[in-house]
Amino acid sequence: MAVRSPRSAQRDSAMRGEPRARLLRVSDRLLESLGADPALVESVLGDLAEEHVARSARDGARAARVWYLLEALRSAPHLAVSGVRRSSIRTRALAVAATSAATVAAIALFALDMRVPPPARLVVDIGTAGGVVVNNTRPVKLPLRVVDAAGRELAGDSVRYRFASAAPLVLSRRGVITCTHRKDATVVASLGVLTTRFLVHCRPVRAIRATIWNDFIVGTPPRELPVDFIGLDGRSERLLSARVAVDDSSVAVMDGLRIRPLAAGRAHVNVRVGNQSTSAAIRVFAEVPSFEGVHAGRRLVAVPLRLIPGGVKRFALPTGSLSLVFLGQAEVGQSDTPLAPSMSVDGPIMCLPALAPRVYRSSCLARAPGATLTIAHPGASVRTVVGHVALELEGR
């Protein structure tokens, strides 16, 4: 009495290429055989497949498969009742028999899947560092997984760990390591006849120092986030297993440890290494030809600037609370340090700190129209000033 949808054959060929377990396909057939409206069964199987994909990514393939089988089992009585309601008495009797058989088969399949297969491999996820990097200052479990022949993850409680040779570090038999100082050591993990050796780089980080304000211009190349990771010995640490993320991906995204600005706005970059974490604010400015027309809907703007010796530029400023900053850019063929201009303001405006030589960032209040910003070449150099004058309109 199997009811097959017209799209079944097409779907089956589409599914063949996916690594879905045979058990799931069998459970699909069982649900299809319960006599419910094919459209209803299609919807149920579609939802199961969609959530299975999400759970596989989130919880792992095995957990997702267990969820799928349980959910198919829970759905079977509902589909069976729906099928019985739609059918004749004879068909109803057949449906009841089919439901009973399907339920028994599903339970058997589930029990089959629940059997614990023997471990086949010990897997350590080694990154580009050629070993496991531990930045934690507290005890941490080494990231080793036990998998069976089919690649399914098994419980790893019985794995035993030791150092290959004496090492001045603390490692428990269950794989909890305490990195008290910077050191490399080889660890041997074993489970029955399975053994693996891997390198552990102990690089404990006790602090993360990040620049509070980081300003970018839309469309400029990605720039490294100025973050310093301080080891227990006070030295800067470069070997890291870090997680870095921007909290608003419409403003900027991470490209490794570099930030790629995408659109004007503010965001935070959250950095986590070992048991340390920090957050740095970033501002992304949109390039505009002048500050005229800056309004509450477009608060973060930057005007490109290029000044040869003796050059001066004036910009009319909008009224309100402003943040002004010069973002220098090294000119091609010149030294890496950009040449900074001399900045000053005139009119009904007050800035703190007051703009003066070597002050390139200030918060200002323009009380009325008529305030201007003057930017001049510093004069002491023949180099060209290249960069942007950025303005953030605050409040309002």
Add this chain to the structure above:
Amino acid sequence: MKSPSLGTLELAALLAVARLGDDAYGLAVREDLAQRTGRAHSVGAIYTTLQRLEDKGLLASRASAPLPVRGGRSRRHFSLTGSGARAIQDASKAATSVWTGFGNPVRPEPA
């Protein structure tokens, strides 16, 4: 015309479809109900309920284009019919009526 009688899950599903608007399909309804009631109904239970509501004329449905994430199957999107909206109003009035005069939940006296 009197609205058809609704079970608890039927009313909850009808309200979820009303809340979700264009996004109302089985998985979304299931998640909405799980968040609000703390109870995870099976996918089959949700769809048979939605189908019953459609059979009663309270919901209408349409199929989306086939989606790879669903193994080449379509999503069945549900929307509230006029009768469905009336059924919600009637259920709300009935609930208000039965709760009228009942203040804070009765608390047992401390022992």
